[in-house]
Amino acid sequence: MTPDDVDALLNRVPPPSPTPQLRDRVLGELARRITLEARRPRRIVWGGVALAMAIAGFLSILWIVLPTGATPGEGRGQGDGDPAFARKVWEFPFSHAGISRLTLLDRLYVEGSDGTLAALERSSGQAAWIFRSDGGAPLDVPPVIVPELLTEIDALQLELRALSTQLDEKLKTTGPGNETQALQKRRNWVRERLRVCQQQDNVYLVSRQVLYCLDRPNGALKWTQRLSFAPSGPPAAIRGYLFMPDAAGARVHALDVEKKGADVLSYQNPVAAAGTSVLGGPVYLDPSLFFVSPDASLHCFRVSDGALVWNFRAEPGKVGELIVHKHQRRGPNGALAKADINLVLFSTGSTMVAMDADRGVPLWTFDCGAPPSGRPVLFGENACVVTEKGLLLSLELLPDQNLKVPAGGLRWKLDGCSQILMSGRKGLYVVGSKQEILVMKESSGEIRARYPYRSLSNFVTNPSDGLLYAVRPGGTIVCFEEAD
Amino acid sequence: MIEFKLVDDAPDLERSDEDLLGRLQAGDSAAATLLYDRHHRGLYAYALSLLHDPALSEDVVHETFLRLLTTRPERPVLLGKSFIYAVARNLALDLIRGATRQETHRLPLARAAERRTAPEAGDDEKRNATLLSALARLPQEQQETVTLKVFSGLTFAQIAEVLSIAVGTAASRYRYALEKLAELLTKEGEGR
Numbered sequence: 001m002t003p004d005d006v007d008a009l010l011n012r013v014p015p016p017s018p019t020p021q022l023r024d025r026v027l028g029e030l031a032r033r034i035t036l037e038a039r040r041p042r043r044i045v046w047g048g049v050a051l052a053m054a055i056a057g058f059l060s061i062l063w064i065v066l067p068t069g070a071t072p073g074e075g076r077g078q079g080d081g082d083p084a085f086a087r088k089v090w091e092f093p094f095s096h097a098g099i100s101r102l103t104l105l106d107r108l109y110v111e112g113s114d115g116t117l118a119a120l121e122r123s124s125g126q127a128a129w130i131f132r133s134d135g136g137a138p139l140d141v142p143p144v145i146v147p148e149l150l151t152e153i154d155a156l157q158l159e160l161r162a163l164s165t166q167l168d169e170k171l172k173t174t175g176p177g178n179e180t181q182a183l184q185k186r187r188n189w190v191r192e193r194l195r196v197c198q199q200q201d202n203v204y205l206v207s208r209q210v211l212y213c214l215d216r217p218n219g220a221l222k223w224t225q226r227l228s229f230a231p232s233g234p235p236a237a238i239r240g241y242l243f244m245p246d247a248a249g250a251r252v253h254a255l256d257v258e259k260k261g262a263d264v265l266s267y268q269n270p271v272a273a274a275g276t277s278v279l280g281g282p283v284y285l286d287p288s289l290f291f292v293s294p295d296a297s298l299h300c301f302r303v304s305d306g307a308l309v310w311n312f313r314a315e316p317g318k319v320g321e322l323i324v325h326k327h328q329r330r331g332p333n334g335a336l337a338k339a340d341i342n343l344v345l346f347s348t349g350s351t352m353v354a355m356d357a358d359r360g361v362p363l364w365t366f367d368c369g370a371p372p373s374g375r376p377v378l379f380g381e382n383a384c385v386v387t388e389k390g391l392l393l394s395l396e397l398l399p400d401q402n403l404k405v406p407a408g409g410l411r412w413k414l415d416g417c418s419q420i421l422m423s424g425r426k427g428l429y430v431v432g433s434k435q436e437i438l439v440m441k442e443s444s445g446e447i448r449a450r451y452p453y454r455s456l457s458n459f460v461t462n463p464s465d466g467l468l469y470a471v472r473p474g475g476t477i478v479c480f481e482e483a484d
Numbered sequence: 485m486i487e488f489k490l491v492d493d494a495p496d497l498e499r500s501d502e503d504l505l506g507r508l509q510a511g512d513s514a515a516a517t518l519l520y521d522r523h524h525r526g527l528y529a530y531a532l533s534l535l536h537d538p539a540l541s542e543d544v545v546h547e548t549f550l551r552l553l554t555t556r557p558e559r560p561v562l563l564g565k566s567f568i569y570a571v572a573r574n575l576a577l578d579l580i581r582g583a584t585r586q587e588t589h590r591l592p593l594a595r596a597a598e599r600r601t602a603p604e605a606g607d608d609e610k611r612n613a614t615l616l617s618a619l620a621r622l623p624q625e626q627q628e629t630v631t632l633k634v635f636s637g638l639t640f641a642q643i644a645e646v647l648s649i650a651v652g653t654a655a656s657r658y659r660y661a662l663e664k665l666a667e668l669l670t671k672e673g674e675g676r
Contacts, residue, residue: 001666001669001670001673002666003659003662003663003665003666004662005666006615006662006665006666006669007662009615010615010630010634010665011634013612013615013616013634014612015525015526015528015529015634015635015636016525016528016529016532016538016635017525017528018524018525018528018538018541018542018545019542022524022528022542022545022546023520023524025546026516026520026524026545026546026549026550027513027516027517027520029546029550030508030513030516030549030550030553031513031516033550033553034511034513034516034553223542223546258539259539260539260542262539
């Protein structure tokens, strides 16, 4: 073979092609940037107008509030149909097209029925970014983030600042030496780790079987990937990987984020079986992945290689959402014991099941009388469940914590509830059946107050802080806090 | 997906890359579509020859087009096509430099996934794969030259601009690469 033959051969080899999605990704992002660039001069003008209006608004609020001496929550921060306990913190007029879902994560993610997704800051209601899927298709499952990355990014940023200060001081006082070298080495490592974490800090969306990866801080589209299966629920996200449920195939697919969602491994039920519908998606608790297949079998897979660690077959029935809980037991003197207990909580039919996540052994079961609606909500060492028949149940979660009630035992129950809202200073807030919000004592289930409301919908369950999110007619999202 | 239309009636094929780059930077979205359709395959092939990773290569193509929106050539000699490929080359080299450090932060799952074998290939694909595998055994600078010449369609003058070498050097690298490939393929043929 001569060099000329090789030349001819080379010219016949088709060049490698990128995936077709790359075109949409590149041209979409270019169009977005070009539009932003074009708007910039107008934005400055509008920015000035907005600033003037904000100042005028602030002055008018002062003018209204100060002379009357009104206390917060007694009308000034409320609409006509708002519950009396609630003081409005902010509101955001979202869309005339209607709101299809609210998801509370690091921000409040608001999905419009026209495929719009807005990320609002939880405490201020400011829109961090707004994204619209291709063709305005609504999202198939709620958005997902990697919560542990946010904690790690915060910790790394803190450490980076501390290291920089320490290094500056050392250089000023003792000058360069072994100690400063060690500090510099650590700082470089922290910087690199931070960079990697920030690269993986994404929001994942699925619309019409296309997986979208957005940069979490600013909502910029990073990549898209068409999935070869229809996801049956929201994925579980960890750093670098997404675990996407495929209930029809009784498996969970591991998608590599650094490879733009390439399917790299699947976790499969050894015996594929048809059954009832599965709500929710898989959950991850290091180092395992838990998933309920349609035959009501709970599987625990080792994430690193996809091996099945254990599985547990519950009575077939409608499978509810799965949650995991890592609990550090306390000893008799109140000190934290060394042994952790990891729990998996799920329901099939009307039965709530708690499993030891490490050993695959059922700890307790409880018959709720009807299938639970939504996922269980944990308050300390108790689990609260609302059933489809409107019964709110408080169950003892762990063994040896309560002398009177065994693990899985009923602490109290209350009829006529449809949703748990939040744990506030005055107690546990739940939505009652007669257009009222009930405040109850969490330890006994005793009702302390009833607050009627009108014209509010899409309440969000928020066990993490005392903010209540809901939607007013016309698509305005409103955030309340408890008035003093 | 958003479809763009050109603002005037000039035939697309007559537009030079310099003209399209200027229009892109002036905010003409139609120029973006033309530039992408003209160069995405060549850029992808070039990035792949440097990175050997399809996902990273797509990232380089993506980032290259974003950079073209705002970046102007530092060297006056770089025009149009040479400039586009020089941007892609810099991005790919940046990734190569960062790759070893990032590897330490990967989960074991990545390694498990990498053990998967490729699916069975057809006859034509096997022939092409033999040629490409021989190409992969060439020194890096020869691989780059061959990819830029064959898959990206650059002239020797343009290759010289991208790689910052003399035109003669680019041509001789290509010739050496063909000779080496012929030798490797002949040996492989004898071995069967």
